[in-house]
Amino acid sequence: MGLADRVRPTTPVAGRLLPVPAPLVPLFPDRALRRGTTTTVAGLPGHGATTLALALLAAASQAGSWCAAVGLPDPGVVAAAELGIDLRRVVFVPHPGSGWAEAAGDLLPGVDVVLVRPPGRARQTAARHLSARARERQTALIVLVEHVNEWPEGGDLALSVGAIEWEGVGRGHGHLQGRRAEVRVSGRRSAGRGMECTLWLPDGSGVVATVTRGEDGPGGAGSGDGPEAA
């Protein structure tokens, strides 16, 4: 038995649920990220799947959970902070190369949330192994993909971004102010609801927010349900 095994902390896992920002609560059957489960976040390039996936780390990191993001090649650190991520609790492994699954596997026992973006369709063995390890270590695994079928195992919960629309930018005026996005929920643990909702991914203050009925624009700082941007 190595030193690591002898000193492995005996701290009990504190609670089965990890918080998510308020606007994302309705997407989750448990109203939070459940430890040990796999959540896929799918979306075509530019449709805001990265924003949605990063937002899932915001409340957990603020609550003191360590998180890791594997395979996001050039993470926008400022955007991450605007989304509410506590940068002191999130490590980035931007360039794991072909070792992405091994790196994610190394991190699963150490942190509460692992976000991983495989470089294309994942091998079935790698996907199965990571989901099983997440379950065993009671870590929330979030997989960022373009199409949900790139994760052969499927997730306990599958979030996918559909149609989007940018607000605030015209032909030569304004600026990118908010991305209105349709987000659909499915997967084994979603109770087959196939629920859909419309979110700002993000809004004009850089946070994820609920689009309220009849709302024309993405608003500015503090108009969303999420935490105010710094």
Place this chain on the structure above:
Amino acid sequence: MELERLVVVWCPELQQEGPRGEEARRFVQVVARTGELCPWAHPIRLGVCALPARGPARFFGGEEMVVSRLVEVVGEDAHVGVADGLFAAVLAARARLIVPAGEVRQFLAPWSVATLARAELAVTLQRLGVTTLGQFAALPSPHVSDRFGADAAAAHLVARGESGELAGLRDRSIERRLRVARGEDPDLGSVPPPYQPGFFGGASAADTRAALSFARVQDRLGIEAVLLGRIQGGRDPGEQAALVPWGSPEAGAIPAGGAPWPGRLPLPSPTEVLRVPRRVEVVDAAGLALEVSGRGLLNGEPARLSVEGGPWQAVTAWAGPWPVTERWWSVRRRRARVQVVTDDGVARLLCAERAQWWVEALYD
């Protein structure tokens, strides 16, 4: 001056003290077992123990033999390395290497300046384009001393492989902490918290568990593979933030968020900031290449773009240009930024200098 050749034993999982003091008690055992092999073994800080290489190497028949004997007695999770001087020996241990005598400077050259555990110095150097110990070592000594002061001059000597000692590397209270852990000194309350200049991270059991997993990834992919984000103020997307190696001093000094900075682009910020900008061609409706004038204005409206020779995509919306104010140390250049949305819904931040366009960032 010739540096002392040292063997260092580094136990990543024991570098931080948990609430029960278990790590310190385990480390006492590590020091004791190392001491059985060599009576001159001494603790440097929690999780780090050093011993002179020469005697044991003669006794056991080479440094490789000393290393393998140490791994045998301490355990496979211990990282053992050998180099000239304490600083390089600790890094050698982290990398599990035996650095040949006299080759410290070459060994240190590719490591990040962050390893020096000098937050402000590292940030300043990185902004000047000096990111590695090799580049730092190449700066002229009088210049470093004048510009950055005595502490930086000491760090400079370390980077050059001329010194192995760096303030903060040794925990001065380590002997006392271990006495407490052995139960020899009951006066627990008066032991000051260890001076952690940021070589390693936090304190709780969860932190230790996280630290261990980060060290595993570093073993697999290299010390620069695990990064923390840091907001540092600035106008460019690439300037406002930095990614610094986990375990480095800047990492210890990371603020929760950044202060607003005048002149930056409006929120929201891009989620992908390209370290290596991609070339992009931008043309107007007539197919003419778009240019930024000397006054920072566009000579037309963007209608289509092609990234790195890829297919042409129609521009559905765009905003800007925002003129770019150059950084003080570079040549004066006129550039402008434009936000562009194409018909596939992808929003990009482009930067133009005359007729040359780049994709700087993406909003995903």
